[in-house]
Amino acid sequence: MNASRTSRANRTSRAACYAAVGAPALMALYGGIRLVPGSREPGLGWTTGHTAMFAGLLLFAPVLLALRRLLAPRGTTGGRLAANAALGTAFAGLAASLVQIGIDLCVGLAAADKGEQVRLFQRVQDVPGVLPAVYQVGPLLFYVGLLALLVAASVGAGRALRWWSPVLMLLGTVASGADLAFIPLAAACYLVALSPLVRLGAAPRTALA
Template sequence: MNTTRTTTRTTRRTAYAVVGAPALMALYGGIRLVPGSREPGLGWTVGHTAMFAGLLLFAPVLLALRGRLAPRGTTAGRLAAGAALGTAFAGLAASLVQIGIDLCVGLVAADKAEQSRLFDRVQGVPGVLPAVYQIGPLLFYVGLLALLVAAAVGAARTLPWWSPVLMLVGTAASGVDLALIPVAAVCYLAALAPLVRRSAGPRPALA
């Protein structure tokens, strides 16, 4: 009974994260399209707060993916899945730091000019630009995609082949133009949705 309750809570938590993370990401992308939202003010604060919360919700998604791979495959496969999870979490941490900096700068700056000066000062610190803005956040997408590929085409095969494809399409879209973040969010939601439907484990074989 306790195991069943724990599984139910885990499934529910995963479902909330799978829906909530892309939804908050889409909210950020939508707010970003509103005139005036890219300078200090309500739009900047609400949008970046939503994105920060959305990124936090990706943590249980990553753990759910890793959990689907852990019981299956070879030792090498499990080690590879662990490496992918570590990579994704490192990138997630960098992304959270980036959004946190952006949020703080927006709250402190009085206007767009001061915002730019503060960003120049922060990004001028050695190591901050590559670690937090250029390379670090990319690790999140690399690790997440690796986990999805392993779940879709590896020994586990607990997700459909199109889950990593949709994730790649969404990531590429937001990389081409940040105005496409809402489109990317829809792709992420579709890519991760099977994780919820299958989270209860494989169906028992019919007698």
């Protein structure tokens, strides 16, 4: 039983390891494609970029779970509840972000030109609740929850991450929020911030005797 649990834990750790690299890489690909002329209107650039971003967001799911597992062996009951709340917040924001990118993909595929793209976006965003839930407030919860998990994993005697992980995550988030042209820079910050997960995921776990 111990060997089976250890094997599952190793597979989960490796998945988080790959995701910690893949998620920022796909995010950087999206950001780079956005800088190509013509990529912000219906076409191959729009579809390719948003598909990459959608896949990158999906890869953040194992990253979030890995960060939560880092906090599992330590902390009080209140601390564990706070960590679970941060995880739930991050997943709620991640879901909103996926819906947003999904809408962007569908609109890009359905629209024949830029004008129709604008009209379709307006029609979707005019639906009550869509704008705050999917575009304004909802996606922010992902970054709030992710940052909270990073902070929790980088403080205290048993910290698994260093102080610069949440700092770089915050820097990248602020940069991309200020201008979407900085998404590749944000992705680089995220990659370095999450790099300790690669080291931790590469270290095999052994079964207990």
